[in-house]
Amino acid sequence: MNVGKVQLYLVRYKINNQVEYMDKTLIPSNQQQSAWYDLLLPEVNTGQELVLKMIFEDQIGRYWFSRAQNIFNGNSWKSAVYKIRRMN
Numbered sequence: 001m002n003v004g005k006v007q008l009y010l011v012r013y014k015i016n017n018q019v020e021y022m023d024k025t026l027i028p029s030n031q032q033q034s035a036w037y038d039l040l041l042p043e044v045n046t047g048q049e050l051v052l053k054m055i056f057e058d059q060i061g062r063y064w065f066s067r068a069q070n071i072f073n074g075n076s077w078k079s080a081v082y083k084i085r086r087m088n
Contacts, residue, residue: 006029006060007058010024012054013039013054014051014053015051016049016050050070050077052068054067055087068082
């Protein structure tokens with residue numbers, strides 16, 4: 001979810017080291033109803049870790065990244081999601 005005040009675009013993401021490039025998919029700011037974007041995840045087995053890294057570009061050309069680590073226990077996900085940070 002984009003909780004900021006500027007528009008963000010998802011430009012690429014990596015799931016377990018497999019990179020997927022996007023065509024600047026808009027993640028609207030929190031001021032809009034559709035501030036969420038869903039990614040389709042690969043099938044995983046119980047106990048398998050899923051590492052997701054996302055690269056964003058904002059409306060003025062700055063780049064940002066975030067990551068999440070998830071483990072599927074057969075019924076649900078145990079997740080650690082890290083705040084978005086600006087890339088140098």
